[in-house]
Amino acid sequence: MRITQGCFSFLPDLNDEQIAAQIEYCLGKNWAIGVEYTRDPHPRNTYWNMWGNPMFDLKDAAGVMMEIRDCRKANPENYIRINAFDSTRGWETVRMSFIASRPKVEPTIEMTRLETGGRNIQYTHVTRY
Amino acid sequence: MAATFNLREAFQTSGVAEILDTLDRELIGLAPVKQRIRETAALLMVERVRKDLGLAHETPTLHMSFTGNPGTGKTTVANRMAGLLHKLNYVRKGQLVSVTRDDLVGQYIGHTAPKTKELLKKAMGGVLFIDEAYYLYKPDNERDYGQEAIEILLQVMENQRDDLVVILAGYADRMAKFYESNPGFRSRIAHHIDFPDYTDAELLHIAEIMLDQQSYRFSPKARDAMGDYIKTRRTQPHFANARSIRNALDRTRLRHANRLLETGDGIVTPEMLSTVEEPDVRNSRVFSQGGSVEKQTIA
Numbered sequence: 001m002r003i004t005q006g007c008f009s010f011l012p013d014l015n016d017e018q019i020a021a022q023i024e025y026c027l028g029k030n031w032a033i034g035v036e037y038t039r040d041p042h043p044r045n046t047y048w049n050m051w052g053n054p055m056f057d058l059k060d061a062a063g064v065m066m067e068i069r070d071c072r073k074a075n076p077e078n079y080i081r082i083n084a085f086d087s088t089r090g091w092e093t094v095r096m097s098f099i100a101s102r103p104k105v106e107p108t109i110e111m112t113r114l115e116t117g118g119r120n121i122q123y124t125h126v127t128r129y
Numbered sequence: 130m131a132a133t134f135n136l137r138e139a140f141q142t143s144g145v146a147e148i149l150d151t152l153d154r155e156l157i158g159l160a161p162v163k164q165r166i167r168e169t170a171a172l173l174m175v176e177r178v179r180k181d182l183g184l185a186h187e188t189p190t191l192h193m194s195f196t197g198n199p200g201t202g203k204t205t206v207a208n209r210m211a212g213l214l215h216k217l218n219y220v221r222k223g224q225l226v227s228v229t230r231d232d233l234v235g236q237y238i239g240h241t242a243p244k245t246k247e248l249l250k251k252a253m254g255g256v257l258f259i260d261e262a263y264y265l266y267k268p269d270n271e272r273d274y275g276q277e278a279i280e281i282l283l284q285v286m287e288n289q290r291d292d293l294v295v296i297l298a299g300y301a302d303r304m305a306k307f308y309e310s311n312p313g314f315r316s317r318i319a320h321h322i323d324f325p326d327y328t329d330a331e332l333l334h335i336a337e338i339m340l341d342q343q344s345y346r347f348s349p350k351a352r353d354a355m356g357d358y359i360k361t362r363r364t365q366p367h368f369a370n371a372r373s374i375r376n377a378l379d380r381t382r383l384r385h386a387n388r389l390l391e392t393g394d395g396i397v398t399p400e401m402l403s404t405v406e407e408p409d410v411r412n413s414r415v416f417s418q419g420g421s422v423e424k425q426t427i428a
């Protein structure tokens with residue numbers, strides 16, 4: 001099941017050249033770049049593993065691409081996402097986030113309904129590998 | 130008719146000619162260095178045109194080694210080099226990241242690789258300048274973490290030639306030893322540029338330019354005194370070429386200011402405020418102490 005989250009996820013996967021171009025865009029805005037990875041793309045899993053510290057003060061995307069390549073090598077069949085953080089006062093938040101790698105075979109996220117008192121429905125999503 | 134290309138015009142319009150001219154104007158002496166830079170620029174220009182005209186071309190490797198005594202302009206030239214390579218489209222961004230051993234090598238196991246990589250990443254798109262590079266290698270300690278930094282550097286210098294240029298700098302004799310023990314570096318560096326010591330006349334010229342940049346000038350007699358200062362200073366310990374001149378001028382300005390304040394009636398003109406007189410130079414300790422000022426601040 002194709003996981004969609006962050007920017008561009010309804011497009012075909014970005015190739016490395018396109019990823020680098022997006023990173024150039026972020027660096028041009030002085031955003032710090034973080035690389036994160038996980039096996040669990042569940043939408044409630046907001047804490048992915050950090051691949052090293054976020055990178056401040058880079059001038060060129062080549063440095064980030066190096067980290068992405070290393071991260072892929074160390075964590076094959078993981079999701080890898082790029083977060084671009086804007087430290088400007090008032091923003092202080094991730095301004096852009098996109099998936100840069102996904103496993104060949106993606107897990108499915110299954111929804112189950114549980115009817116409780118007063119005919120309320122509780123929904124649960126479970127990642128199935 | 131075969132396609133033609135106006136090389137000289139491209140040279141002018143790319144801004145490269147301009148950089149080389151400023152380099153010529155602002156840096157005194159350094160003839161062999163300037164010559165090598167011109168040649169490198171020409172090579173890159175020709176490669177670019179060959180590429181445009183569809184001829185076989187191979188991006189040359191531009192990692193460099195700058196050797197020379199202290200204050201001979203290595204750091205200054207490295208800075209210009211970054212700008213020049215940027216204008217020539219050889220590096221994408223053109224920043225200079227200047228480091229020494231402590232920036233690259235960590236204190237404990239697992240500390241070095243992230244440190245080295247962090248700086249490499251910052252230098253990508255530009256130039257990584259490693260000053261006194263031989264400190265990376267400590268032959269008497271085989272567990273030294275410097276070795277780890279060296280290995281990462283070698284790998285990136287080889288595999289990411291398009292992403293950054295590495296310039297190693299240091300004193301000639303120690304660099305020679307360093308390359309002997311680290312053949313990996315030697316083979317990855319195609320350009321060895323030697324920075325000669327400045328002649329007395331060049332140093333005097335540099336002194337005048339430095340003063341001029343701060344809107345001061347020598348009186349004719351002060352200029353002669355500066356000439357004598359340079360001759361004497363050169364024979365004393367810790368002589369550092371242009372840097373010694375810069376330091377001497379800083380102290381000369383102190384004495385100049387003090388003289389204005391302490392002598393006469395305290396009325397000054399713009400002329401007086403910007404003219405360095407003979408005693409401002411002559412009252413330096415360099416003249417009184419002869420050759421034995423080791424370990425002492427030379428004033």
Ligand SMILES: Nc1ncnc2c1ncn2[C@@H]1O[C@H](COP(=O)(O)OP(=O)(O)OP(=O)(O)O)[C@@H](O)[C@H]1O
Nearest residue numbers: 155156157198199200201202203204205335371372
């Ligand atoms: N040719 C020159 N013309 C004018 N100024 C110069 C020249 N060469 C060096 N300088 C000045 O001298 C000072 C020292 O130069 P620089 O720092 O480049 O020397 P360095 O070779 O890197 O010395 P070190 O080996 O000690 O690091 C700087 O302030 C620089 O501006």
Ligand SMILES: [Mg+2]
Nearest residue numbers: 203204205260
């Ligand atoms: Mg230096």
